[in-house]
Amino acid sequence: MRRQIEIGLLFSRAGSYALIAGSGRAGALQAIDEINADPALDLTFIPVERDPQGNIDLYQPLCAEILSATSARHVIGTTTSWSRKEVIPTLEKAGGTLWYPCPYEGFEASDHVVYTHACPNQHLVPLMEWALPRYGRRAYLVGSNYIWGWESNRVARDLVVAAGGTVLGERYLRLGDTDVSRMIEEVRATRPDFILNSLIGPSSYEFLSALAQLRQQDAALGAVPVLTCNVTECELPAIGAVAEGLVSVGPYFHGATGWPGDGQVFESSMEAAAHVAVRTLAALLAHRPGAEALSLQSLLDRPDDALHGIDPATHHLTLPSLIAEVRDGRFKVVAERAAVHPDPYLSRRIEIRPPDRPSLRVITQ
């Protein structure tokens, strides 16, 4: 007799970041199907879905509803850091756990959250260490006007300045806003060596599109590279041809074999991270009757080698750090680090930023 365990899914199916949320939702649902079909397990996951529709004010009530109206104690989802922070107090009150499957800006290690995607020492720091010697040290920073954009650009600024570079400009757009004209004018005026783009969804698509137009009008601007920590394959169709040359960083790109491993192929790291979340939860609950009611703290109160890769101090994962460039409409990995230990507070900077950079391997294709 398999244990029937309800788990919450909290992904927006509408709104400015629906593509990212949809990718995570697909990964979670796929993992649930696999687990339910696995004869070696003693449990069946029953998804309890709520759709906040990209409305920030719906996350908290819908999360509370999952935790009060059903027996679910684990919720997979939220996409923006803003929505994750909205639901944490609710999780604290109800003793619930959130499995958060997106890259984020770090400086958090909640007792009620497992972070299955990358934090800055796994995305932004390796990306900047790779980019600064290649492209130059004059940076232009853009981002969406909330904590992801702000903190990503703050860390980027620190890294650029520490490398002796300068930040030529830093501009923000409200989530969903597509008026990128000022940013484009500033890029034209300042001619940066590279642009770090932490815009989300349509703002980002519009920026990339306007930048492509600028390149056509202004050949001297050349191929000013655009870097991002949050664009994955799930958004490439929406961005279209102007994504060409975009450089991204993440623990996984379509077809990568290192993580999550097991020969499984995912559309994007967003899908992979949500899949890993469900799979890891299943591994923690399997053959432990009653464990589904435990708090995360109790669930993880076991030897480190039984935590399925979750760092007990930070609840983050050790992840590869892959840098990939869009070529012919697909991400091609151009550099990788195999396993980067999570450091969400960037407090182990000396370890992660050695003076030389021997750990980056260049892949020629």
Added chain:
Amino acid sequence: MSRGLYVPNLGGARAVIVHRPHPTVAALKRQLGAIGLSVEACWPELPASAVMADYIFFDVDMGHDSQFPWKPGDAPMPMIALIGSEAPGRIEWALSQKAAGKILKPVGDGGVFSALLIARQTFDARNAMAAEIADLRARLSERQTVVQAVMLLARTAGSEERAYDQLRQMAMSWRVTIEQAAARMIAHGAPAAGSRLRQK
């Protein structure tokens, strides 16, 4: 776009928690560990190694002066108050310890990182200000010496204004403060007209 906040390198920093065994200690240890600090909890006595800690978290509910191996307010590192009862007497005691940050109990899921940053900045700013005030005080107390030196110099310089200007030039060439130059000059006696003072 100036950089406002200095983020100290917390990886490998040491924190000591002065609190009786309690879930508060476990919650603090978890947060500190996640940030990257090493943590030691103690109660009621502080271990000798506490003087080498980078941060002290101390219980305001049960704490008292004699627990600490320094005079109240003289801790050589930032002190962060763990406040349960907000009774004025207890707040007063926390302030007498010159707490540079605070966290309210019960300690939950957050609060430690911001407390660390705020305490570090407050502590450093307070020390810098204290050093500046001590320096200004010392210079103030040397006013008499400066007046004496100017009077001595005025005998040969002709006017107090010229004497003061001479003293200032001496200080500049010796690379010392005006007060130090004045003290040195008095110790050597007034120079003869046109002669140069040699640096001791």
